[in-house]
Amino acid sequence: SKDGSIGDQLSYTITGIDAGAGIMAATEEAIEEYGLEGYTLQTSSSAAMTAALAAAYEKEEAIVVTGWTPHWKFAKYDLKYLEDPKGVFGASESIHTIARIGLDADHPSAYEVLDNFYWDQADMGEIMVAVNEGADPVDAAADWVANNQDKVSQWTDGVAHVDGDKLTLTFVAWDSEIASTHMIGKVLEDIGYDVELVSLEAAGMWTAVATGSADALVAAWLPGTHAVYYEDYKEDFIDLGVNLEGAGIGLVVPAYMDITSIEDLNN
Numbered sequence: 001s002k003d004g005s006i007g008d009q010l011s012y013t014i015t016g017i018d019a020g021a022g023i024m025a026a027t028e029e030a031i032e033e034y035g036l037e038g039y040t041l042q043t044s045s046s047a048a049m050t051a052a053l054a055a056a057y058e059k060e061e062a063i064v065v066t067g068w069t070p071h072w073k074f075a076k077y078d079l080k081y082l083e084d085p086k087g088v089f090g091a092s093e094s095i096h097t098i099a100r101i102g103l104d105a106d107h108p109s110a111y112e113v114l115d116n117f118y119w120d121q122a123d124m125g126e127i128m129v130a131v132n133e134g135a136d137p138v139d140a141a142a143d144w145v146a147n148n149q150d151k152v153s154q155w156t157d158g159v160a161h162v163d164g165d166k167l168t169l170t171f172v173a174w175d176s177e178i179a180s181t182h183m184i185g186k187v188l189e190d191i192g193y194d195v196e197l198v199s200l201e202a203a204g205m206w207t208a209v210a211t212g213s214a215d216a217l218v219a220a221w222l223p224g225t226h227a228v229y230y231e232d233y234k235e236d237f238i239d240l241g242v243n244l245e246g247a248g249i250g251l252v253v254p255a256y257m258d259i260t261s262i263e264d265l266n267n
């Protein structure tokens with residue numbers, strides 16, 4: 001192609017995020033399975049990845065990132081997932097809510113709201129886009145909750161309010177989880193909890209709930225992406241089920257790149 005091989009254009013680099021994210025393990029597996037000669041997966045963060053994407057897109061340069069849906073990048077840029085014929089990145093994922101053992105006895109109202117929590121990609125997207133456009137996540141979450149009382153009341157109707165009980169939610173600073181965690185934290189505050197949000201790496205997020213040092217997380221990507229963490233801790237938490245469906249992970253490139261499959265990275 002015009003500027004040497006695809007690998008040359010990409011400097012044989014896949015632009016990743018934080019090391020503990022499941023998508024990073026999946027990408028390492030893809031490098032193996034597809035025999036991506038000479039490629040390295042760059043570890044950074046969700047924010048650094050989106051900054052690199054913006055810079056490349058601006059100059060119509062080649063880039064391949066570890067990408068996921070829902071995410072604001074698909075609204076902002078013309079992007080595509082590379083086909084994954086070997087199915088390394090799995091099929092559709094759901095995001096689950098995970099509670100510590102004992103939460104139902106200690107904080108029944110929080111447990112009930114977390115168990116009821118379910119929303120869709122458009123809901124999450126509203127908060128993600130607002131944050132990407134400069135809003136503080138606390139404000140973007142509060143706006144969404146204020147504007148979506150019909151949906152929120154389905155989670156909170158009939159749930160007893162509390163008076164300042166302390167609650168800790170853990171998450172990883174992925175744009176999707178910044179949105180969901182701030183939102184459900186605001187809902188829990190509105191029924192009286194004093195909510196602390198703790199941002200950790202993926203392993204730390206899971207460990208905190210599994211050891212009971214945190215109360216819950218709404219950031220479990222299953223069945224594939226967080227399978228390792230789910231298996232590690234499966235006796236030590238309560239899976240409250242799906243809070244968002246139709247999620248997905250994979251390798252993502254700008255539409256201007258003339259490749260369609262992960263296999264084309266070897267061209």
Ligand SMILES: C[SH](C)CC(=O)O
Pocket residue numbers: 017020021022023024068174176202221225226249
């Ligand atoms: C980056 S996705 C939101 C989740 C994951 O890969 O662990």
